[in-house]
Amino acid sequence: MHGYGLLHLVLDLLGTFAFALNGALTATRVARLDIVGVLALAMVTALGGGVLRDVLAGALPPATFSDWRYLAVAVAGGMVTFLIWRHLERYTTLITVFDAAGLSLFAVTGATTALEYHIGAPQAVLLGVVTGVGGGTLRDVLVSRLPTVLYADLYAIPALLGAGITVACARTGVYGVPAALGAAVACFTLRMIGAHYGLNAPGPRRSGRGPAGSGDSSRDSAS
Secondary structure (H helix, E strand, O other): OOOOHHHHHHHHHHHHHHHHHHHHHHHHHHOOOOHHHHHHHHHHHHHHHHHHHHHHHOOOOOHHHHOHHHHHHHHHHHHHHHHHHHHHOOOOOHHHHHHHHHHHHHHHHHHHHHHHOOOOHHHHHHHHHHHHHHHHHHHHHHOOOOOHHHOOOOOHHHHHHHHHHHHHHHHOOOOOHHHHHHHHHHHHHHHHHHHHHOOOOOOOEOOOOOOOOOOOOOEOOOO
16 A cells, blocks of 8 residues: 555554444444443444455555554543443434444545555445445444445445545546545535435335235335
8 A cells, every 4th residue: 555655554543443443432332232242343344345445455464453543542432432432322313423434434545545555446435335334344244233335325326425435536647645535525425414314225116915004115225
């Protein structure tokens, strides 16, 4: 990861910290885990997407195992949340906010990593999405919950937008701090709009046959 240097590292560490906070909050608020469980879920959520990205891109060993700062940031996020989680409980939207922040930043760094390793543009966008949703998917599996990417209010689509903007800017030679932040903000904004208004991607239409009173067709949530 040399081409984008400091910008890539900063975005990656910020995304790691945001996902660590999200994983730890999920552990304390949803799963009610002890400190070991909180730190474990924080690290899996924070580092899972990045490890998957690096393995798929051929960036070996993954940054998590070659740069101590990634693990340190993930542990710090988990510990901070564990120590002050009672003060955070009153803010019910924090889990979604931190998740959206991590999703946005990782969508950008996933796409740039792919481009640095000379992966094609469509594949780079896909890797950005996989990086963004990877840690959250592992988090949900560990707490026995249907992965958010499969049903939540616009989850993969915002990551697709952020990664797409990143790749387009990089391919046209205008990638830099403004472009990276713009891509992340676009992803974050769309994710939060979807969460706030309960917007979902189209799902399969149902026949409407079922218990009395359920005659209307419905759409399943998907993202």
